[in-house]
Structures are given as structure tokens and as C-alpha cells.
Amino acid sequence: MHRINVAVDGPSGVGKSSICTRIADHYGMIHLDTGAMYRCVALSIKRQDIALDDLKAIEKLCDTIDIEFDNGKVLLNKEDVTKAIKMNDISNFTSKIAALPVVREKMVALQQKVTKGKNFIVDGRDIGTTVLPDAEVKIYLSASPKARAQRRYNEYMEKGIESDYEIIYQDIVARDYQDSHRAVSPLRKAEDAIEIDTSDMTIDEVEEAVEDIIDKAL
């Protein structure tokens, strides 16, 4: 089997991470969750109380940040921040810092360096367009904002976390707007990406559809 890179893009809450974890398991690939990288930068900026216009300090932070993925855990400077980076305030803040050109430049360079040897499945917003324009497989996962809000709401219900569907829905719409209207590397489907509208699909069905596409490329 030859080694390939798979780029997976799509909006917030479409299930990229869950799908990519399954695909990585299935093919013995390494999953690089680039959203988690931006989330770690956001958490660091917040903790160090750096102002968003202090670009020098942000650049330095990006140059020295140590992000590792270990068995489904995300480690920031060796600390397990898997849960901390998923909190709602960090999600909203991440969307802001991910729009800064200095942050994108540093993260994209890091992602390109890491994935050079191939055998990666990389998920994010600009993977097919900017990070891996030559990826052997490019997939764009989509789902209506309503379907994504409903999935997140169900997930919270299952975990016993109290939540409000309308707030989740408004958050998703706001983040979609921020992610697709920023000046640098906005969320966009690469021209040569295959789009899968997952609105009415189960996670098993999405996995199967993605694996069909990868099988053809291998």
C-alpha cells in the first residue's frame, strides 16, 4: 500500500474529528487535528493574557509552543488540555485568533513539516486549499447548521450536560461566518475536493463513504 495524505475540511460541528479518528484507525494513519492546534494557541494566549494586537508576543508564543497528540489526548507544554480546549469560551476565542495571519503562517508551516512523510489524515478548514494542496485525497464534509446543532445538542444530552438548542445553533452560525469570512485562508472547499453532505447520514455511513474514496486512491 503506498503512503498518501488525506485532507478533510468542513465547518464546525460536522464531525470531522470523530470521522478522522475512525479512518486513521482503519488504515493505520496518523490523525492530525489542526483545530486542536489553534485551540492550544488560543488557550495559551488567554492564560498568558496576551493582547490580540501584541503580534510580537503572539509570534513568540507560536514559535515556542509545544503541542503533542498522545492516544486521543492533546498535550500543551506537556499538560493534558483535552477538555480545557473544548470549552465554549475557548472555541469562540479560537475562531478569533485563527484569523491572525501570524498564527496561521506558523501553524501551517508546522502542519506541513509534520506531514511531509505522508500517511496522515489531517482535518481543518484550509487543509485541501493551503496546507496540503497536493494531498492525494481531499474531502469536504458538510451538513446544514440545523443538523450540526442538533447533533451537538444530542451529544450534550447524552452526557447529561444542560444546554439550549437555540444557543448552540446561533453559535454555529456565528462561527461559520467568522471562519468563512476571514481574510486569510477562509473555510472553503478546494476545487478538487469531493463533498459529502452528511446532514442525513449516520457516522457509520459517512465513514463508509470516506473509505470508499480512500480505497480508490490507494
Ligand code: DC
Ligand atoms: O475544528 P475545530 O472546531 O476544533 O476548530 C477550532 C477553530 O479553529 C475554528 O474556529 C476554526 C479554526 N481552524 C482554522 O481556522 N483552521 C484550521 N485548519 C483548523 C481550525
